[in-house]
Amino acid sequence: MHADTPRRTAADQPAQRIATMLQLLQDALPLQKRLVHAGDVVCQVGQPFQCLYVVNAGFFKMVNLSDEGREQVVGLHFRGDWLGLDGIATGRYGCDAVAMDTGEVWAIPYDTLIEASIRTPALLGALHQAMSRELARDHDSMASLCTLPADARVAGFLRYWADAVSQRGLRADEITLRMTRAEIGNYLGMTLETVSRALSRMARGDVIRFKEKGRRDIQIPKVEALTTFMQQARTPSAALALH
Amino acid sequence: MHADTPRRTAADQPAQRIATMLQLLQDALPLQKRLVHAGDVVCQVGQPFQCLYVVNAGFFKMVNLSDEGREQVVGLHFRGDWLGLDGIATGRYGCDAVAMDTGEVWAIPYDTLIEASIRTPALLGALHQAMSRELARDHDSMASLCTLPADARVAGFLRYWADAVSQRGLRADEITLRMTRAEIGNYLGMTLETVSRALSRMARGDVIRFKEKGRRDIQIPKVEALTTFMQQARTPSAALALH
DNA sequence: CGGTTGATTGATACACATCAAACCCCGTGG
DNA sequence: CCACGGGGTTTGATGTGTATCAATCAACCG
Incomplete structure (x- = not known):
């Protein structure tokens, strides 16, 4: 990069x-x-x-x-x-x-x-x-909201955010959410705990990374990884990798 | 009436x-x-x-x-x-x-x-x-989609439909859905079975009635009953009436 | 430092999806 | 006329994704 x-x-x-x-x-x-x-x-x-x-x-x-x-x-x-x-x-x-x-x-x-x-x-x-x-x-x-499971919705939210800031000329590989988990969950139709779990899973799969000292700043090494994460979240098939 | x-x-x-x-x-x-x-x-x-x-x-x-x-x-x-x-x-x-x-x-x-x-x-x-x-x-x-449980969404859908036709000068106490349960469910973010069950519950509670010979025509004796049904569907409290 | 707000993680409960069977209605054609 | 088939609907049994409840932890701040 x-x-x-x-x-x-x-x-x-x-x-x-x-x-x-x-x-x-x-x-x-x-x-x-x-x-x-x-x-x-x-x-x-x-x-x-x-x-x-x-x-x-x-x-x-x-x-x-x-x-x-x-x-x-x-x-x-x-x-x-x-x-x-x-x-x-x-x-x-x-x-x-x-x-x-x-x-x-x-x-x-x-x-x-x-x-x-x-x-x-x-x-x-x-x-x-x-x-x-x-x-x-x-x-x-x-x-x-109608079709995607919670994990995919959170991933889609991050991708949407990354797109939005990149379209405004800012770097999209490192975004700082100015929303609490509760606000994100409200927007996505889920609870704050579910948001937190989804982000944790993404971090575990190295789709995102948390910047040290604070879980509001999120690094997105590869934006397209979000897309693949969304797709595999839709199918319960390969959910066995990383329990 | x-x-x-x-x-x-x-x-x-x-x-x-x-x-x-x-x-x-x-x-x-x-x-x-x-x-x-x-x-x-x-x-x-x-x-x-x-x-x-x-x-x-x-x-x-x-x-x-x-x-x-x-x-x-x-x-x-x-x-x-x-x-x-x-x-x-x-x-x-x-x-x-x-x-x-x-x-x-x-x-x-x-x-x-x-x-x-x-x-x-x-x-x-x-x-x-x-x-x-x-x-x-x-x-x-x-x-x-984000806040209401399935039953309330279906009730809200019927109320929306009734409002729409009544705003166009048609009678709203008897609407004929020109959609399948699957289409309704798709629109409301749930399965066709859930739509069917919600409608059945409403019919059991006399919030709606099915016209004989065909479950696409729905009578709505009192439109405001839909609203109250929505509200009580939101709270799992009085769910014990009519198992 | 305690106090507060937000985040994470686990255990359990429940609403809804899924799978499956049966039914109804309607059109088609023997 | 009835037999047949197919799309739509209903209802039940079971499974699961997510909500709920609860405890702990991290960061911030006066």
Whole structure:
């Protein structure tokens, strides 16, 4: 893993797309920039919908408060993602957007966005792409919730995270989860103990490694090993290796 | 349950919204109408994205072919819903849209829609609402997949279906599922046997009734009974009534 | 240093999957 | 007409993946 200068890797394309989109927004709109810290709530379920928020830095979880207080993480968002999209239809936000780290979001009043899109049609493209992408991502999440066993879901989660950061131009072989096991488990539909066990199994199989002093930083020597781990987790066949 | 003339029930508002939107599309766009029958594929995963489709009649399932052939139903769509939205971002459809009954969709080239939206801005509102609504719906699905036990998920599915048809102006106390138990189970992340058992339990508790000669038609005497059934299914407490 | 929060690991329980058998309904064709 | 076959559904017996309960441990912090 020598640090070769990355020229035009496959990950560059999304990075370019995100950078271009953020630039477009800055040029075409008066943005209200807002700094956030871990735990800050960007927009809250039930509040009247006014603004969309675009993530310029940091990362965020979307939390759905289902009926009686039960919290459910329904999405994770990184730089370039939009927050608050599910408020357009009803006029009220459908989720809390909670910062998991210090970061910055740009508030864009929806009305302003629509107006500006007359002069700058590319704004619509950006919005539509963001929504469409989230739809596709949600479908993938549902598929993995429905079909994959716990181990495979955790592996898929790590792969998703690694993809997300690598698409943003960061190194993906060493990720630092800014979520507790409980939050991960909530997002993946399992308990924190199951998350912990899955990670332990992956570490035992050398699919991942924990950085010394802290089990939040995870090294991923080979991202494709996650994929193979997912596949073999689906079949109970070769479960005998490493009891 | 005497047939009182429904004046301005709560369900009228969505019905009005859908009718208005369909009218808007007809007035503002040259629509390519397309009749479909059960099993027809409206748009197929991997095909280049050109058109969005709006459901004018019938009902549709969205199927995600995950990696190796494994089919996953990720959404159900009724009159007024849009199909193919997850193709905007990538330029290729992300799901198959399969008709579950005879129906009609209106094909709308995306480019045409965007152009027309300059003259008729309301078109954008319709598109954005459709996408936003689906996002919110997906989040609800994820929450129920993650938190609810099988019985509650099935009950929630019936309630969702009943809501959907009642919002389209049809009677909701007697719904005919046009899906097999296997399809329902696939959508809800459980096996067909579990779906069957859940329905049997609900029938035993008189939450639903099967119409004679055929277990696809389900009577729902009181829709709110589904909600209470969901809640008591979540707590293993009162599970002793009716072994 | 104790106190707190998060993580790991083990023992046990249970919800659901799996396997299997029987049934119902419906269309087809002798 | 009934025999036959096949897809869909129901129900039961058994197995298993994961939740639950509980104890221990590691890191952080005032």
